[in-house]
Amino acid sequence: MNITGNTIFIPGSTSxxxxxxxxxxxxKGNTVIVGGRRTELLDDIASQHPGIDTVQIDTTDxxxxxxxxxxxxxxxxDLNVIVAMAGVMHVEDWHHPDGFLNSAEAVITTNLLGPIRLIAAFIDHLQKQPAATIVTVSSGLAFTPLKITPSYNASKAAIHMLTESLRxxxxxxxVSLKELVPPSVATDLLPGQRESSFAMPLDEFIAEVMQILQSDPGGKEIQVERVKFLRYSEVRGEYDDVVRSLNESDPN
Structure with a gap:
């Protein structure tokens, strides 16, 4: 994926x-279409950032x-890049069904069925382009689990293997496949995450992602340095220690 000259649709990108x-x-000179559920946010983005197009979309529907x-x-x-960005993360308690079932269904619908349905909607078009890219979004937690978010971890592990298989x-x-693998980033994905000292500052994360895209356009995974602690814990033979460290710390 070249870093410029694309037409890119990013559903789930209003924040x-x-x-x-x-x-x-x-x-960087790409045509970008932002997708989201809330029209007021889309209107704000379009007015504040001339040149960015918007479209209403609910990836659970x-x-x-x-x-x-x-x-x-x-x-x-000429659309040639899809970034399946929409995702949710919920804290769950699996001791009783009331603590997880509704949440788990919502997480799987958004994080796994959403990208699958997006790919189904665009795959015929993308295959007609001279060069096209599907960017999926997994997580460091696809490789090393956080105990309070089981469904999120599972959905992102599934996205990783889906990406590997589709490639x-x-x-x-x-059509090429590229997987974005974020660490904890200072956003509102979970309550308190934006203020967390554990989370990577958003501007630093994006800057490193863009540098990786520019320096390694053919790379399979976009991994900032901070996520490698989780991504390769098992490869390093440190899985149990990293699981223990992650779950004894306060990630929020």
Whole structure:
């Protein structure tokens, strides 16, 4: 994926990592379409950042995904990059069903079914482009778990393996797969995370992501240095120690 000259759709990017990445990619000379559920946020983004297009989309709703995809492709026929950014993270207690079932269903619907449905909506179009990229978003917690967020960890582990599998299956097409693997970043993903000393400052994260994209355009995973503590804990033979350290610390 070249860092400039693309037309990029980023659903789930009205705040946090998604919005910051959208702005950074736009500044690099890409055409960027921001997607989100709340029209007032989309209107604010469009007014504050001329040149960025917006579309309403709810990635938990198959009909909304289909409608948004048709609109984006119609208005931007040269679309060649999808970033499946939308995600939620909930603290859960699995001792009793009331502590996790509704949350788990919501997390899986957003974090796993959402990207699957997005890919289904755009895959025919992307394969017609000379070069196209699907960017998925997993997490360091896909590789080393945080005990209070089981469904989130599982959804991101599934995204990692989905990405690995699609990279193999689509190797005979013009579509490449790239996986963004964030650490804890100072956003509102969980209450208190924005103020956490454990979380990586958002501007530092985006700057490092953009540097990686520029220096390694063909790379399979976008890994900032801070996430490698989690990403490679098992490879280093330190999995149990890192799990213990992560879950004894206060990540928020």
């Amino acid at each position: 946090g990592i998604g919005l910051a990445l959208a702005l950074a990619l736009h500044d 198959p009909a909304s995904i289909s409608s948004a995809a048709a609109s984006v492709i119609d208005k931007h026929p 193999l299956q689509l190797s005979d097409t013009s």
